[in-house]
Amino acid sequence: MIETINQKWVLACLAQEVPENGGVCVKVGSNQVALFHFARRGEWYATQNECPHKQQMVLSRGMIGSAGEEPKVACPFHKKTFSLKTGECLSGDECALKIYSVDVRDGHVYILIESDEQ
């Protein structure tokens, strides 16, 4: 778990608190991060919780899945989909998501955030 001057790992929640193949919203200071447990692939992803399309804090309630090999999340409002790996909008829009690194240790989930985000 490497940290830099500008980035640090923060404890988000317990792994068991995140539904399998679904997401939760993590409060990080005044920020909101969407955390996803992609159980089918044994992977974890984190992105901003705000959908850039209509600025709604809802992505953690979105449905995850895949397009080809790309893991993605669909916003519950208008089904815009975003890559969980790169944050890129897969529905052809310009907007992209900020993504975060995730680490799971001993049943605890950590997210790597910018120091000024806390």
Place this chain on the structure above:
Amino acid sequence: MKIIIVGNGMVGYKFCEKLLARSTKTVELMVFGEEIRPAYDRVHLSEFFSGKTVEDLQLAPASWYKDQGIDLIVGDPIQEINRIEKTVRSFKGLLVQYDYLILATGSAAFVPPIPGVEKEGVFLYRTIEDLEMMQAWAPKAKSGAVIGGGLLGLEAAKAMIDLGISDTHVIEFAPRLMPRQIDEAGSAILQSKLETLGLSIHTAKNTAEIVGGSHITGMRFQDDSLLEVDMLIISAGIKPRDELARAAGLAIGPRGGIIVDQRMFTSDPSILAIGECALYEGMIYGLVAPGYEMAEVAVATLLGQGKTFLGFDMSTKLKLIGVDVASFGDPFAAESDAKSIVFEDKNKGIYKRINISSDGQELLGGILVGDAEQYNMLLQTYKNKVVLPPNPEDVILGFRGGESDVAAGVLGLPDDAIICSCEAVSKGDICGHVNQGLVSVDELKKCSKAGTGCGGCIPMVKDLINHTLKSQGIYVRNVICEHFDYSRQELLDLIRLHDLRSYDAVLTAHGNGDGCETCKPLVASIIASLWNEMILDKGNDTAQDSNDRFLANIQKGGTYSVVPRIPGGEITPEKLIVIGELAKEFGLYTKITGGQRIDMFGAHLTDLPIIWQRLIAAGFESGHAYGKALRTVKSCVGSTWCRFGLHDSVSFAIQIEERYRGIRAPHKIKGGVSGCIRECAEAQSKDFGIIATEKGWNLYVCGNGGSKPQHALLLASDIDSATCIQYIDRFLMFYIKTADPLTRTATWLNKLEGGMDYLRNVVVNDSLGLCAALEADMQLLVDNYVCEWKAAVENPEFRKRFSHFVNAPEEKDPSVQFDVLRDQKKAKAWKY
């Protein structure tokens, strides 16, 4: 080669399109248009008033011309042609040299010399500017008239009605409407049909004067009668725009029109004329299809190809103010060398006439009023000289013994039969494209342009696609998405057969990849439809659509709405008070829904379990407003109070709503029960609607409100309550098992081969022997029902999912904001 096109109307545009598609050499194209905008669809001009925008009507945006390298100059008409120098000069003073000049100047409205035509409130019906001026004037007008009872005149009358002028008159000089296209009997049917729609029609009326001061107040006729109107549209015919050609000394017909030969040359070998300004063998062709054909011929002429114009069939089909009118071939064939078959139904306002050769072998022409469904087939039969069946009346009355023969009709046409006459696309072309793998109308439109003109051929194009695919033995499957190579129906059978009860199990057994927002809710819905278990259980919560996952409808801002079930719309004062108190306490916006219940908006995710706990304690249960499930069964008050009521519609509605509550389907389901024929519950707009009769109930199915309203159709009449429920059981289960995803019952029925007759056979006559199974499956769902909100609030595992922050479960989403409107809250608008 430099080509200048004078005129940017439909035909001028078509010329550019066709030339660019066919020319291999570089040609320099320059277009001058008089109007301020690029060419638009004048045929569908009246749709401007029913909501289409200028952009919708445009044939191509200005950028198209630019991309194609065409120099388009709009709002600058050509004023003069110098045939010796081979130059044209525009109004704004541009002087340009040409190798070839194409005159596509079109036509103008013919204005009869009636005193007073210059008054305000008198309009022409030709351009978008005309329409805009009419639109500005119409709010001041109470009654209006149209001079001209032909094609254009009736179109203009439609425009007037669309502008909100309910008192609209049509004035025709001839003794009947559309004298050039249809016969006397056809005109009479058309006239009575239009009159029932509210138009006043005056035939054999000659306008003498337009009365009024600076603006029109009325019209005086030759017979000295008066008609008070404050708006008038003159649509009495067209006259070719030949003034430019005339001044240049080109040969002009005695009654106007630029004379052209078979190759579209005018009397000057460097100048061609096409469209409504061109006069071919003494005739002006005032329709778009022959104009396009002329454009085609002109292109061939310039490219040195040998195509010639040999006149054009003036067959036409139109929808005039909702009434279909068509005429083709020789509509008026004389009795001496032809025989006519006439069908007339004054009750329904239908008139059909076909003229056949004396030996009964060949179709010569005909007229259709009120029902023109067979037009394309008849036109092709006529054009291709297809031999008529032994009973020629079958072609207008339908084959009345055994199975329908319509499909054989399309297939029976020769390959060179023109299906789309606007774009000259043949049957062979269309079948060729289908054989190459284009299987949708949209794809075909793109690559062949078939159906992009008047659109009248689209039903035939669809038939051709289907029959071509069938003849290849291809079964068109609607697979779900990249993760499941099955149709919904196939997957439902697999899930049932293998007794699968979670999304993950289904994906592992029958899918690939990791699923997506299309297949997850679809599979979750199938599982619910088959077993009716708690939808958040077995890890299915994350496969549900967001609304189902949180058992509430997400609204702007990320809050949710709460809708308890109020069966049949009946509610006690005590329960009303509970709703009121809860809404007050949690600050919720309240509104009565279309389904006779109460919606509370603006609830935070975190508050949902508490609100529902209180509702359940007061005797409410989930209304499933968030699910593709049974919503409401709407009722009128019925015989318990209403003096007209035949039966107790409220009790029956409650019984039915409670039977089917919570049942999930490919889409939402709504019902209605009316206590008498007055139909106050609007049951015929529902997926199933029940109307009381003297002897029992009439059951209607597959109605729909929404974006494409459709009346429900009668499934069974005068049945008792038990039979009614039995039929609905079978109907709903059959729908659930066979419908495509997200398809309402109305659309499902529209796609069902055999339609209502087939459905009635399955549901009432048990033609598939399925009824016992369908009833048993439905009974299983009914027996397994539990209120899912009750299950959610009582189970701590489910309950803890209803929080916004996983690491601060008590906190609400701080980003949620509200505004105030009429003393209640409303969601803050999207930022953009």
